[in-house]
Amino acid sequence: MKLKTTLLGKTYVFRDVKDVLAKANEEKSGDQLAGIAAESAQERVAAKVVLANLLVSDIRNSPAVPYETDEVTRIIQDDLNERVYQEIQHWTMAELREYILDDATTSADLRRLSRGMTSEVIAGLAKLMSNLDLVLAAKKAVVTAHCNTTIGLPGTFSVRLQPNHPTDDPDGILGAVMEGLAYGNGDAVIGLNPVDDSLASVSRILHMFHDFTERWEVPTQNCVLAHVTTQMEAVRQGAPSDLIFQSIAGSQLGNDAFGVTAQMLQDARDLMLSHGTSTGPNVMYFETGQGSELSSDAHHGADQVVMEARCYGFAKRYQPFLVNTVVGFIGPEYLYDSKQVIRAGLEDHFMGKLTGIPMGCDACYTNHIKADQNDIENLAVLLVAAGCNYVMGIPHGDDIMLMYQCTGYHDAESLRQIFGKTAIPEFEAWMIKMGLITPDRKLTRRFGDASIFLQ
Amino acid sequence: MYQEDEVRRMVQEVLAGLVSAGVGTPAPDAAPAAVAAAAPAVAVGSAGSGGGRVAAVAVEDGEVPDVTAVSTKDEFHVPNPANRQAYLDMKQSTVARLGVWRAGPRYNTWSLLHFRADHATAQDAVFTDVDPGYAAEQGFVAGQTLCGSKDEFLTRPDLGRKLSDETKALFGRELTKGAKVTIMVGDGLSTSALVNIPQILPAIKQGLKNAGIEVGPVPFVKYCRVGAMDDLGPLVGSDVVCLLIGERPGLATGESMSAYMAYRPSEDKPESWRTVVSNIYAGGTPPAEAGAHVATIIKRILDEKVSGVDLKL
Numbered sequence: 001m002k003l004k005t006t007l008l009g010k011t012y013v014f015r016d017v018k019d020v021l022a023k024a025n026e027e028k029s030g031d032q033l034a035g036i037a038a039e040s041a042q043e044r045v046a047a048k049v050v051l052a053n054l055l056v057s058d059i060r061n062s063p064a065v066p067y068e069t070d071e072v073t074r075i076i077q078d079d080l081n082e083r084v085y086q087e088i089q090h091w092t093m094a095e096l097r098e099y100i101l102d103d104a105t106t107s108a109d110l111r112r113l114s115r116g117m118t119s120e121v122i123a124g125l126a127k128l129m130s131n132l133d134l135v136l137a138a139k140k141a142v143v144t145a146h147c148n149t150t151i152g153l154p155g156t157f158s159v160r161l162q163p164n165h166p167t168d169d170p171d172g173i174l175g176a177v178m179e180g181l182a183y184g185n186g187d188a189v190i191g192l193n194p195v196d197d198s199l200a201s202v203s204r205i206l207h208m209f210h211d212f213t214e215r216w217e218v219p220t221q222n223c224v225l226a227h228v229t230t231q232m233e234a235v236r237q238g239a240p241s242d243l244i245f246q247s248i249a250g251s252q253l254g255n256d257a258f259g260v261t262a263q264m265l266q267d268a269r270d271l272m273l274s275h276g277t278s279t280g281p282n283v284m285y286f287e288t289g290q291g292s293e294l295s296s297d298a299h300h301g302a303d304q305v306v307m308e309a310r311c312y313g314f315a316k317r318y319q320p321f322l323v324n325t326v327v328g329f330i331g332p333e334y335l336y337d338s339k340q341v342i343r344a345g346l347e348d349h350f351m352g353k354l355t356g357i358p359m360g361c362d363a364c365y366t367n368h369i370k371a372d373q374n375d376i377e378n379l380a381v382l383l384v385a386a387g388c389n390y391v392m393g394i395p396h397g398d399d400i401m402l403m404y405q406c407t408g409y410h411d412a413e414s415l416r417q418i419f420g421k422t423a424i425p426e427f428e429a430w431m432i433k434m435g436l437i438t439p440d441r442k443l444t445r446r447f448g449d450a451s452i453f454l455q
Numbered sequence: 456m457y458q459e460d461e462v463r464r465m466v467q468e469v470l471a472g473l474v475s476a477g478v479g480t481p482a483p484d485a486a487p488a489a490v491a492a493a494a495p496a497v498a499v500g501s502a503g504s505g506g507g508r509v510a511a512v513a514v515e516d517g518e519v520p521d522v523t524a525v526s527t528k529d530e531f532h533v534p535n536p537a538n539r540q541a542y543l544d545m546k547q548s549t550v551a552r553l554g555v556w557r558a559g560p561r562y563n564t565w566s567l568l569h570f571r572a573d574h575a576t577a578q579d580a581v582f583t584d585v586d587p588g589y590a591a592e593q594g595f596v597a598g599q600t601l602c603g604s605k606d607e608f609l610t611r612p613d614l615g616r617k618l619s620d621e622t623k624a625l626f627g628r629e630l631t632k633g634a635k636v637t638i639m640v641g642d643g644l645s646t647s648a649l650v651n652i653p654q655i656l657p658a659i660k661q662g663l664k665n666a667g668i669e670v671g672p673v674p675f676v677k678y679c680r681v682g683a684m685d686d687l688g689p690l691v692g693s694d695v696v697c698l699l700i701g702e703r704p705g706l707a708t709g710e711s712m713s714a715y716m717a718y719r720p721s722e723d724k725p726e727s728w729r730t731v732v733s734n735i736y737a738g739g740t741p742p743a744e745a746g747a748h749v750a751t752i753i754k755r756i757l758d759e760k761v762s763g764v765d766l767k768l
Contacts, residue, residue: 029610032610033610033611033613163551165549165551166550169548169549171545171548171549172548172549172551173549174545175545175546175548175549175551175553176549176551176553178545179551179553179554183557331609332609332610333609333610333611333612336610366703367574367577367578367580367581367703367704367705367706368581368609368644368703368704369609370582372574372578373570373571373574395551395552395553395555396551396552396555396562396566396570397570398551398552398570398573398706400549400550400551400706403703403705403706405574405706408562410557410560410561410562413560414560414561417560443559443560445534445535446537447557448533448556448557449533449536449537449542450542450545450553450554451533451536451537451538451539451541451542451545452537454537454538454541454542454545455537455538455541
């Protein structure tokens with residue numbers, strides 16, 4: 001394994017694979033906070049040069065966290081298809097990158113390839129890709145999933161309707177659901193981040209969502225994003241949940257901080273398949289985000305792109321319907337500004353798709369980061385160009401409960417128009433049936449009028 | 456345990472004391488209720504092809520209306536809704552930006568600018584530095600954490616929890632050693648939140664004075680994170696340190712402040728050792744009222760010698 005190179009007359013020696021991967025990362029304030037980032041632009045490039053010449057096997061054999069002590073590593077390594085891995089183990093990372101970008105490499109080829117790459121290998125690829133590389137490669141990596149409807153089909157672009165409310169007021173939540181649907185949002189899921197994590201409240205909202213979508217025959221999924229154990233208890237008591245949600249991390253220690261284990265997620269999936277309301281087989285919903293492991297001191301000295309990729313390798317075990325990075329939520333100490341947020345959004349989407357999971361993105365920002373709505377609209381355009389399965393839809397992009405901003409209800413149809421996309425076919429047909437759009441996709445006067453549901 | 460009515464009575468006492476002393480009475484024109492009263496009618500978009508126009512805001516001739524004058528609950532622009540009254544009723548149940556209508560698939564101009572104004576409020580609160588003369592004007596002892604700039608403050612929370620060596624030396628000289636209570640002021644994530652200080656600080660002092668508790672000189676810390684109070688604690692040796700600090704702004708709520716209190720704070724105490732009163736601003740808990748409340752909590756902490764989760768409020 002070669003861990004040394006000379007660049008522009010200066011010799012760089014890296015400690016190990018973890019060090020190469022960290023220093024090859026594009027600049028991130030979180031890696032600097034962790035004290036593992038490249039110290040100069042030249043050192044960053046030197047690390048990329050060394051990384052490009054590492055073999056796939058070099059990286060597979062150096063997981064970020066030891067196999068013996070971490071169940072996330074065990075799941076990633078054990079779920080690999082050894083035959084596919086053996087085909088690529090002697091390739092350099094440069095060769096692997098160029099294979100992925102090769103015109104002759106198809107979506108089906110990438111799907112097969114995803115079975116032979118560990119999360120660290122996929123993270124390594126992201127570090128050798130420019131932003132446009134990330135868009136192009138991800139665009140090729142089509143990943144669909146089925147719950148009640150099918151997400152991720154080419155030509156479609158979906159939105160999670162996020163009707164959050166600072167006190168979980170049922171009328172306020174339902175009002176936001178109506179408005180979102182009137183703007184063509186919600187084909188991915190109608191999903192609430194609850195303030196009140198109690199069983200009674202979670203069950204009440206699930207019933208409310210279910211009753212509403214039944215009455216108006218909305219072809220979609222519902223979910224209340226409480227802790228996994230709360231949702232499981234709600235389902236056991238008969239609450240009509242189509243998906244079970246959980247935030248996850250890229251190490252066992254990070255998952256400890258979320259109060260979640262691999263067994264818990266397996267139990268949740270088994271419960272949903274036996275007692276859930278949805279068709280399946282994809283019944284899980286996960287959220288992630290670069291930097292969360294560092295914030296809980298669970299990063300094991302690895303950089304935040306590697307730890308994020310490991311979330312996806314872990315998520316894949318549970319065959320999710322939705323996975324999204326919440327890319328700008330964590331703050332400037334992890335992603336400094338809009339440039340870093342946009343980069344991270346493209347990296348995460350690429351890594352998710354290359355892992356073989358149906359990836360979406362919460363393109364967002366908090367008020368203490370140097371980013372604004374224009375930046376997030378830029379990222380949304382890039383994501384749809386990259387074939388991203390879904391983004392979030394929030395009234396005017398203003399989440400009045402989580403106190404951050406992300407893509408708004410208006411962005412769903414704007415992006416569909418720009419890229420010639422539709423919603424999920426059944427949902428698209430419903431929009432036409434409701435008179436929101438015409439069959440040739442023109443907006444009607446009813447589009448944007450929530451009170452069509454108040455008659 | 457203090458009874459609720461007893462706490463209310465103490466708050467009233469402190470407020471009465473403040474009024475008679477002529478300090479810190481809440482300015483009515485700062486309250487959002489007053490703003491709402493100035494714009495009474497629901498701004499219903501009726502005429503015009505472009506949706507609504509806020510017609511109810513009284514302005515002088517030649518002046519463009521303030522885009523933020525109408526609350527998101529009352530702003531409404533859907534031109535011919537299927538059920539106008541039900542829509543307006545529904546909007547009263549949430550401050551989410553509903554009924555904003557559209558230009559093609561995009562936002563209409565009015566709501567776009569309202570949103571931008573609200574974000575600008577939040578951004579200015581975070582990224583504006585405290586005026587260099589601020590601490591001296593207020594009669595505070597001015598110090599700083601290890602952060603050398605706003606950028607460093609935002610990216611290095613660890614440095615924002617530590618006082619600089621110069622500050623430690625200065626505070627060691629200027630602050631009263633062993634004052635029973637030290638009230639500390641920090642900018643935190645909102646410089647705009649310092650607007651609450653002229654109301655909340657006299658209210659806390661008055662409340663403590665009523666109980667016979669004197670407060671030492673007030674240290675001000677620039678680029679301050681909450682953890683900096685743990686660095687200050689051992690330096691002054693006070694039984695209670697109370698930190699008044701700007702919160703991370705929400706959209707349109709740039710002035711929100713929190714008061715963190717701890718019994719003999721130090722680095723080895725967990726975060727759960729702190730008691731917090733948050734959401735202090737004209738539109739949340741008004742600062743004078745919050746100050747009176749904070750004073751009663753400080754007295755409880757002094758009596759019971761515990762704070763945070765161990766203090767059952």
